[in-house]
Amino acid sequence: MTVNNQNELVHKAIAVLKSLESGNPEAITAYINPDKYIQHNQSLLDGREAMLSALDHLKEIGTKVSIKRTLVDGEYVAIHSVYDFFGPKIAFDIFRFENGQIVEHWDNLQEMVERTPSNHTMIDGPVMIKDxxxxxxxxxxxxxxxxxxxxxxxxxxxxxxxxxxxxxxxxxxxxxxxxxxxxxxxxxxxxxxxxxxxxxxxxxxxxxxxxxxxxxxxxxxxxxxxxxxxxxxxxxxxxxxxxxxxxxxxxxxxxxxxx
The missing domain is CATH 3.10.450.50 (Nuclear Transport Factor 2; Chain: A,)
Known part of the structure; x- marks a missing residue:
């Protein structure tokens, strides 16, 4: 996969996450397959429509998404970010693509802890991909x-x-x-x-x-x-x-x- 193709997948995945903040359905409509969207977050319904129907509520409660790191590995894009809804949470989202569209999603979220034993935050540190x-x-x-x-x-x-x-x-x-x-x-x-x-x-x-x-x-x-x-x-x-x-x-x- 070329760097341009990787960048395109990252752009699409980030745009979908930022939709949760803006309430704008355009990225979800454009980049998530309408007929096949397998949802592994078990607190959500399967399919693209479940995401679209949640947008108004997420915007209303002031949802924010701050992207920190992205990884691309073949058909997968993994994103490390901070969500803010009912308090800050650290998240990993994984999207799987087929033919340029997102067809599958996994995630994990945890309440953000401000003070850690190491005095680092749960999200800071290097972001640059090398090697x-x-x-x-x-x-x-x-x-x-x-x-x-x-x-x-x-x-x-x-x-x-x-x-x-x-x-x-x-x-x-x-x-x-x-x-x-x-x-x-x-x-x-x-x-x-x-x-x-x-x-x-x-x-x-x-x-x-x-x-x-x-x-x-x-x-x-x-x-x-x-x-x-x-x-x-x-x-x-x-x-x-x-x-x-x-x-x-x-x-x-x-x-x-x-x-």
Whole structure:
């Protein structure tokens, strides 16, 4: 895919998200397939019409969308942003395109925490994509980290993924460094809170940024984990995440899988 084609997909995806702020239906009408729009946000109905019918309400409550990062990987566009409706939330949205139109959507949202143990925000940090030639290698590397460390296939490899204790953390409950990660995991264990990744569903990458979409358990609830990693010099240098509980079946508005 050429850079121009990638830029076009990003433009369309951003325009759709900004529609939620403006209330203007033009981008949704132009860029979302009218006959096929598979919605994986289970609190929303399937299909394009559900988005169109929500616009007036979203504009009325003062919805804002601030885009921070975008990744393009084949037919997928992933967007890292701040939503503001009933308070600020950090979000990842993933759109899948077919023949230039959006046909599928996944997302994860989490309340924004102003003060974190690392003193970083949940959204700040580098945005520039580089090392495009290392995209595939970085995707393999990050996937192996999630499998070995978070799915716990080989947790003894933890230190091999980092440059010493140099690791910038944007998670709202974890301090910087491997030491911060270890302390957070130990604290969960001491409080008998189960934190377990069980399956990786997607790995989306562009250059030095890789987004993984996983499911698992957090404090007894089925949970969706979206983790964004920045890779530098062959090591994981920075991490952002959004964690959201999966709705129970009786509260879901569509029959699609969360993933």
């Amino acid at each position: 495009i030639d290392k995209t595939d290698a970085n995707k393999v590397y990050v996937k192996s980290f999630v499998e070995n460390i978070l799915v716990e296939k080989n947790p003894g490899l933890l230190t091999s993924y980092f440059d010493g204790d140099s690791y910038i953390q944007h998670s709202p409950h974890i301090a910087d460094g491997i030491s911060g990660l270890g302390a957070a995991l130990q604290a969960l264990e001491e409080r008998n809170i189960k934190f377990q990744y069980t399956h990786i569903h997607k790995v989306i990458g562009q250059g030095n940024f890789v987004l993984t979409v996983s499911e698992g358990l957090f404090d007894g609830q089925q949970t969706a984990f979206y983790d964004l990693f920045r890779v530098e010099n062959g090591k994981i240098a920075e991490h952002w995440d959004v964690i959201e509980a999966i709705l129970p079946e009786e509260k879901r508005k569509n029959l699609n899988s969360r993933f």
